[in-house]
Amino acid sequence: MKCKSSVRWYDVTSCGYYKHGETAAPVFGDISSMLAELVHFAKGKKLAQTRLLGSDDTLGTYLAGISSHDGVYVISLWNQVSGDTSNAVKSLPEDALVGQAKAVKTKIAKGNIPGYPTYFVVLPAEGVVGTLKVRDNVPGLDAFKRYANEFLSTSTRQTVTKLAKGEVEILGYRQSKKDEIAKLHPRMVLQVRRDKDRAAYIRENAEKVRKVVRSRTLNVLANPSDFTLWQSFLKAVGMSSKHAGKHEMHVKHQVDVNNDAPAIIALVDEHEHTVVPKDNDFGFVFTGQSEPHWLSNALCNTSFEIDVPAVNGVFLASDLAVKIAAKKAAIIATL
Template sequence: MEEAKVTFYDVERCGLYEYGSDDSTLGELSTFLNQLKSWVQRDGKSLDETCTYAIEESEDVDRTFCYDLVNNGVTGDFVLTTWNETPSYEGKVAAVKAKSKVGDAKVEFTKIPKDSIPGYATYFWFIPSKGVFATIRFQHRLNGKKNLDKYFKEFISKFSDYVVLSEDGDADFNIIGYSDSDDDEPMNLHSHFRTAIVRKPGQIKYILSQRSNIRKIVRHNRLSPKLEESQEFWQKALLNLGLKKQRKLNSEVNFSYEFSYSPTEKELKEMVSEWEEGHDSKWDDIGFILKGEQVPRWLSNSLARDQFDLDVKRIDEEIVDAVSLLEKLTEKRDLILALLE
């Protein structure tokens, strides 16, 4: 039995669109998932041929590959396992000794097996009938969702069955448009795969309605050694504890603090709005303690997210078997989908 962290996302746009249109001209989520399944299995394709995009220097995502894709013919659900590449240099991955002194850390290199791709697996449960998907996290903190957005959008635009190619041009393949059949004139369309975390408005509405009863605010956050403001906050926290010697923050630290405060209507709305822009981690959360209550009402409770025990099978320490995962998700489908209500 393993603990699976499930977070739901709405699929707001998925398909090939005319410029300026809000409605897809060609394709929908289930169609593209079936097309992706056919594409990755076509002609004995190897895993390293399943990345759908090239890396641009300005981008902060590495390559993503399809490790596995399975579906349930009854529910219409899919489980997609992606393999997310991690940086390497000339066939080696670098690491530093954790206890090294700052400025004098020894770097060690581990050779990657020939023709291997260093990385980690992530899992996605698609429910096309609901227009949603969920990230399923096991041992990793990263859910791969940012990579998925790019992977799927690029698949739609380059490799879906709607792509019309021309033999003219200098590129390896030249896309001249999109059509539903060989007899149709190619259309000038562009791909979209836009998603957003599912938020349930009830909790936030209640907090806003109880503004005058808020007596304390609690904040969960995570300090990162990469951020200057985190380093400053860390030093101030040490001083408040009576530790005057400066100690550099070398790893991420989770912390909480609370204070008595009754926000104005404008302040409360600004706090909620700022948090809603992209905070989906329990360690980036705001809670409000109301008069007569001792337990905070967390903004994160408005997210369609929870943890479930799944009796999945593992292929090895890194990979959960996709068929097993889909079977166990199907067994608890109604229970898990209750998060959307």
């Protein structure tokens, strides 16, 4: 199945075990060693066993798969949802092995975890992590960062623990068994990779902006404020207040501006880290031009098509890794 895909890239600015109060360099660890630990952790485990020690979320995040090919890693997380047992939803069997779990779409059965997948591409040699969007899945960056930090804190071979009164106590961390246990701070931090020249261009030419275009995808069934806004758009054009029954509606609207550079710069500053092409974006039309300069273009994104099989809309990390690795050179050229 050919799928339109895109990756938003983030620089790995910290990854490993740090002395408290220090951020410059870890005592040990990096993104490559964290990936090696994840691969070791996942080997032979069932999906249910990958919910991490210390995770106090009511709904769990699970490691559905991790696979590498030619220096490209793909990580798949399964994000649990509170499913309605009367309706068919996607779920994974909790006793399926990591990397082999295939999604089913039925009424929730005992022993299945309802949820949705999120996918991440890691290029350790380039020091970047990307949120992979295949077709219509959500990026899920926050869950990835939370999982990675919990993993470094609780579940690597560098974590030293003991059982005390029926609970696991973390004593500290050491690079190898011959080293002394140290009180260190595990941390993985990502920072969005940007094309600084593009954002700077909008700021430097803010006084020339004559129109601001807002592009949004409204979740009209789940978000009351989005539903209200959608209804106001329909009313403004004289259409029925009933929507078409779709979960999401894409809207685009624009306003004229006149020599308001401070407001334009403030708009860029506020939203440059959160824009998403089409779904949540701002375009700026300059005097003498007709096409908008989209703020999302200031972020480092890579788009491509891959032909990859899916089961009930869910992809295996191993399949994704092979297909994305085939485009590795072209992807690195966009970074």
